[in-house]
Amino acid sequence: MIGRLQGQLVAKQPPELLIDVNGVGYEVQVPMTCYYELPDVGKQVTLWTHFVVREDAQLLFGFNTADERALFRLLIKAQGIGPKLALTILSSMSANQFILSVQQSDVSTLVKIPGVGKKTAERLVVEMRDRLKNFTGADFDTGVPGVKPELIQTTASNAKDEALSALLALGYKANQAETVLRKVASDNMAAEDIIRQALKAMA
Structure with missing residues (x-):
């Protein structure tokens, strides 16, 4: 299993990155909350990763911290939540916002995420409540992720x-x-x- 990558950020096209690790290019998909915090192309980057092997594909998902990866792994254990949908959930809201939505049974907020219907949102609340009891706001950045000022402007x-x-x-x-x-x-x-x-x- 590939659990961590450290190398040069070669390219980024949200939500996918290309990271060069000793001459090997790894394609990694990251949630937007992680993407916002990336350095410029050409800089070194370290990601905690989760490797998914399917019959038709091998997918690598990356996160800035081990806690973010842990939350992703809890999400994909929930019924009806695959890696792609988990990535969308963590892109649509911060980790703290998701945890708060679960704790408050806020189904109306969860159903705004593409791919999450009412039944899925209700199931998420039920299944994730106990799993998230060990997670607190201290585990994650409480601020809304912002764009780093040194990011290159495009047209x-x-x-x-x-x-x-x-x-x-x-x-x-x-x-x-x-x-x-x-x-x-x-x-x-x-x-x-x-x-x-x-x-x-x-x-």
């Missing part, structure tokens, strides 16, 4: 296209994503910032 059109691709990869429908991007995107915004604002608007 407005490229940034919007990148943001749209990321939202589609996370399970949002094209018309829904395009509508919210028209509302939140403006010139000189980085793709990561557009995505963050779009996810916030759809929460």
Whole structure:
């Protein structure tokens, strides 16, 4: 099992990264809450990873901390929650927001996540409540992840296209994503910032 990667960040197209580890390129998918905290392309990065082997694919998911990975692993143990949906959940809200939603049985917030219907949200609340009792807000950053100031700005059109691709990869429908991007995107915004604002608007 691949549990941790440390290497050079070669490319990033949310939610996927390419990391060079001693000449081997690893494709890693990360939740947007982790993506926002990444360094620039060309810099060194360390990720805690979860490796998934299926008949048709081998998938590697990455996280900035071991606690974030632990939460992801708890999520995929829940009935009806696969790795892709778990990634979408952790992209749509912070770890603390998810934990709070479960603790407060806030089904109305959970159903706003693409792929999470009412029954799935209710099941998540029931199944995750006991599993999350050992997690506290101290385990995670309590602030809303922000875009690092040194991130390279892209052109407005490229940034919007990148943001749209990321939202589609996370399970949002094209018309829904395009509508919210028209509302939140403006010139000189980085793709990561557009995505963050779009996810916030759809929460």
